Amino acid sequence: MNKTEYMTELGQRLGPLPLSREDVSDALRFYEEYFAEAGPDREQDVIAELGSPAYVAAQIALKLSSSPTPLTEEVRSHASMLRTILIGIAAAPVALPLILAAGLVFLSLVIAAAAFVFAFGFSGVVCMITGAVVAVYSFTLLFSDFATGIYFLGGGLFALGIGGLLTQFGIWLSRICYKGAASVGTRFFKMKKGK
Amino acid sequence: MIFTLSAALLDACVLAALQRGDTYGYELTLRIKSLADVSESTLYPVLRRLQKENLLSAYDEAVNGRNRKYYSLTEDGHTRLASYTAEWETFKKMIDQAFAQGGQV
Numbered sequence: 001m002n003k004t005e006y007m008t009e010l011g012q013r014l015g016p017l018p019l020s021r022e023d024v025s026d027a028l029r030f031y032e033e034y035f036a037e038a039g040p041d042r043e044q045d046v047i048a049e050l051g052s053p054a055y056v057a058a059q060i061a062l063k064l065s066s067s068p069t070p071l072t073e074e075v076r077s078h079a080s081m082l083r084t085i086l087i088g089i090a091a092a093p094v095a096l097p098l099i100l101a102a103g104l105v106f107l108s109l110v111i112a113a114a115a116f117v118f119a120f121g122f123s124g125v126v127c128m129i130t131g132a133v134v135a136v137y138s139f140t141l142l143f144s145d146f147a148t149g150i151y152f153l154g155g156g157l158f159a160l161g162i163g164g165l166l167t168q169f170g171i172w173l174s175r176i177c178y179k180g181a182a183s184v185g186t187r188f189f190k191m192k193k194g195k
Numbered sequence: 196m197i198f199t200l201s202a203a204l205l206d207a208c209v210l211a212a213l214q215r216g217d218t219y220g221y222e223l224t225l226r227i228k229s230l231a232d233v234s235e236s237t238l239y240p241v242l243r244r245l246q247k248e249n250l251l252s253a254y255d256e257a258v259n260g261r262n263r264k265y266y267s268l269t270e271d272g273h274t275r276l277a278s279y280t281a282e283w284e285t286f287k288k289m290i291d292q293a294f295a296q297g298g299q300v
């Protein structure tokens with residue numbers, strides 16, 4: 001490999017690195033001048049001293065952004081990302097079934113809550129309808145048989161009231177469950193995104 | 196070399212080498228190599244970083260019909276070198292004491 005080939009390869013290896021164009025041209029200029037100062041007869045010696053273009057590029061990539069502290073933020077975050085991935089892969093046999101189980105538990109809770117809400121709501125509505133029908137019907141009875149009429153009117157209104165309460169309760173329960181599910185959902189997805 | 200140069204020490208050596216006087220990349224590399232056993236390709240990243248931290252400045256000078264980039268210590272560079280020197284004195288005393296007395300309780 002001669003100097004021109006060396007410098008070409010160095011330029012190619014510096015390209016994909018997270019360096020500004022200024023940084024890249026400054027680096028290339030440094031080594032061009034280095035070769036020039038050493039002299040054309042020392043070309044191969046210089047290549048031997050510097051190491052391969054890959055090595056030089058790696059040195060620049062590693063050392064350019066780090067100050068004299070153990071790891072730069074960038075390298076640290078890459079290391080922790082790699083660690084997370086490896087732990088995830090290692091834990092998969094345990095983690096995946098656990099995640100599946102948690103998901104199923106959550107789903108069954110949702111179904112149970114929905115069932116409760118439906119039960120209250122449905123029975124409430126049925127009660128209200130029945131109560132209303134009975135009360136209306138009992139009005140007509142009032143004129144023929146007052147005692148029976150007033151009895152059923154009371155009963156009908158009572159059913160209407162109870163039904164109303166049940167329906168209200170069902171609506172309130174459904175709101176609580178919706179809010180709870182929403183907050184669990186957002187917290188779960190925020191956990192996934194925010195690292 | 197049994198005891199290796201930490202990154203901070205290498206920075207200090209580069210700054211110290213320039214304290215003698217402004218110089219260009221190749222000559223600076225020779226200076227550092229005479230002081231410490233560092234690989235030639237280690238030097239440029241250090242130089243560039245110190246320049247970005249404003250401890251060094253660079254300027255061009257025409258020599259033999261081509262441009263040479265000279266490096267020079269800035270005022271911050273002088274200050275940093277002074278603090279490195281003081282740090283080194285403390286460190287040196289500590290190690291000397293460790294070897295001589297094995298520390299105190």
